[in-house]
Amino acid sequence: MCDTGAVDDSSATILHVDMDAFFASVELLGRPELRSAPVVIAHTGARSVVTSANYVARRFGVRSAMPLAVALRHCPGAVVLPPHMEEYRRYSAEVMGIFSEVTPLVEQLSIDEAFLDVAGARRLLGSPGTIAKLVRERVYERTGLTCSVGAASTKFVAKLASTHSKPDGLLIVPAEGTIGFLHPLPVGALWGVGAATEQSLTRLGIRTVADLAHTPLATLERAVGVASGRHLHELAWGRDPRSVSTESIEKSIGHETTFEIDLDDDAAIRRELLRLSDQVGARLRRSGAVARTVVLKLRYSDFTTVTRSRSLPEATSVGRRIYDEIVIAFDSLGVAGRAGRAVRLVGVRTEHLESEGSVLASLWDPDSEWREAEAAVDEVVARFGRGSVRPASLVKRDQAPPEA
Known part of the structure; x- marks a missing residue:
């Protein structure tokens, strides 16, 4: 301190x-006798996950979003309390x-x-x-x-x-x-460095923020992309121009679909992910928000549900960028991860939202063409309603495009 x-x-x-x-601390206000005990906040049930845990439980390796069954293996003596969101x-x-x-x-x-x-x-x-x-x-x-x-x-x-x-x-x-504070930290402390990016940087011998700060920008851009390289280089030198914004925006924006018939056709699933990503991007733009994290949700026919998230180097409201990241998450599951199970539900969600005006525009915008195209779509939709224009891949093959 x-x-x-x-x-x-x-x-x-x-x-x-x-x-x-926070959640665990609120619960313990009414249960002071448990303050020295490991406490986990979670609903009971075979598929329950940890909502929160106090610091005693965390010392046993219990973490938020961990399956409750796993948490209890880490800490068999934990007291489980139900959450009270109100x-x-x-x-x-x-x-x-x-x-x-x-x-x-x-x-x-x-x-x-x-x-x-x-x-x-x-x-x-x-x-x-x-x-x-x-x-x-x-x-x-x-x-x-x-x-x-x-x-x-x-x-x-x-x-x-x-x-x-x-x-x-x-x-x-x-x-x-x-x-002096930043440079000794591991490179994973930088905002936007996920597991994959950290692996790419480690292969270059970049393990600390200082290592990254003193790496030539061109080397970073080749390793992690132009936008991400510039973003990380700025952060490594403590440069963050964002101001505190009092604008109230939603904390997450997402859409999901439950199929009438469970699907095992990757192409059909990808088309639905594109449609959902397009909807999410449009909602972000209407809200004046951009997102730094995208989340894929899949529920299989056996009701098993998995999620995969990806952090973005640049916050976005571009539906195509959201879709590209969602597809990477989808592909990361692989055949083994899906084990031949048909998909019952898919969802696309964006998190870590910020006001569009609070984010510094990048000198180089890789999504500029898609951004302009989607802005044009927004104008058409505003005049003629939803469904008046859509990505070509979402138009049924037996439906002819409208005349110009």
């Missing part, structure tokens, strides 16, 4: 506040209200985390470090819950700092200390 008196925190005006094991929403509203008392510039990312821009609050409330301590004190006094806070000059570094301060801590990274 960091003693606020030991550093010049005047430049660390962006706070990232993250509640500690309670979580009530506490979330109270916490976000506390943030708004400090500054009007609050960007809520999820039910349990937010960015705060406290630059304008310094004259009234003190330095960013003092404000961060005040936020933590008010949250605990009014709710009994703890939170971790990262303070930095950029959103990306503030979020990393809050992660490193968990649980129940505060870490301040002043602007002049950004490089």
